[in-house]
Amino acid sequence: MQKVSFKNRTWDLAGNIFLPENFDDTKKYPAIVCVHPGSSVKEQTAGLYATELALNGFIALAFDASFQGESGGEPRFLEDPATRVEDIRCAIDYLTTLVFVDNDRIGAMGVCAGGGYAANASLSEKRIKAIATVIGTNASRAFREANPIETLTAVSQQRTAEANGAEKIINNWIPDSAEEAEKLGLEEMDLLEAIDYYRTPRGQHPNSCNKLLFTSMSNLIMFDAFHLAEYFLTQPLLVIVGDKVGGFGSYRDGFDLYNKAASANKKIHIVKGASHYDLYDQPEATKEALKQLIPFFQANI
Structure with missing residues (x-):
């Protein structure tokens, strides 16, 4: 693994690039952009999948x-879906500058909200030759279903302030x-598993600081990751979901993306007995996901 940086507009994006075993910089390799969930960082689940993909060439x-x-x-802790999608394009720009990357063999995959962003990028970014989502969510859908007008009004007032x-x-x-969730009466399965992943030694990272700029909410509510997928998502598509369904909606969103996509070559795989957060890092669940991801990308990029 090597630390790298590349530009989005005027600022630098920090990345980790994972190279295959016995890497030879005189050869050309297929490349995959791995997109992290909302609130996450590159060292967490996206890095786990990137590590395993590199081990497979x-x-x-x-x-x-x-x-x-x-x-x-700036501003820090902004979650802006349009910029998240542009980040993916910039990552591809960077990959095309590397002499050992085959520019005609670039794919993308994302976890949770990162899956939604990767799918959205593929609508217009045809350098992405194949797209895979692991418990991919249309993150805006959840926000739109929770008092959106009230939230948009509050964001407008906050911007004025x-x-x-x-x-x-x-x-x-x-x-x-x-304990904090229990006091708030928030005991839904996916939420509790998110806390277990992000806020305990299981998966926490100091750069994943659980902070969201409130005014991000207007961008999140108005963004539909799968909008026009029935016309423009034409690349080979793999959707991976777990059948232990929780409140974050990745099972539902996975089928929504699969059904909407215009791809002639598309597949949905259900990991039996796996929850949303099992597919972040739990060995059996991620192993099964990788058994789908690796041959999918080998065949399509």
Whole structure:
């Protein structure tokens, strides 16, 4: 693994590039961009998948989203779907500058919200020759289903306040502990598993600090990751979901993407007994996902 950086507009994005065993820089390799979930960083689940893909002969690039982790951009902790999609395009730009990457064999995969962003990028970014999602979510869908008008009104009021000197509001993505969630009456399975992954030694990373700029909410609510997929998502597509269904909706979103996509070559794979967060890092679940991902990319890029 090597640390790298590349530009999105005027700021630097921080990435980790994973190279195959017995790497030879005089050869050309297929490459895969690995996109992390919302609130995550490159060292977490995206890095896990990138590591395994590299062990199977691919160049794999995981990177921190703009405004987050080690990447640049202001304001900090902004989750802007349009910029997240542009990050993916910039990652592909970077890969095309590497002499050992075959520019005609580039794929993309993403986990959770990263899957939705990767799918959306593939609608217009035809340098992506194959696309895979692992418990990919249309993250905006969940926000649209939870008092969106009230939230949009609050964001508008906050922008006015900030324009007139008020401090920015930065909220947590999730409660910091299971105990905090219990006090708030938030005991849904996916949420508790998110806390277990992000806020305990299981998966936590100091750069994944559980912070979300409140004014991001208007961007999140209005973004539909799968919009026009029935016309423009034409590349080979692999959708991986777990059948232990929780409130974050990745099972539902996976079928939505699969059914909408215009791809002639598409497949959905259900990992039996796996929850959303099992497919982040649990060995049996991720092993099964990789048994689908590796041959899919070998056949299509």
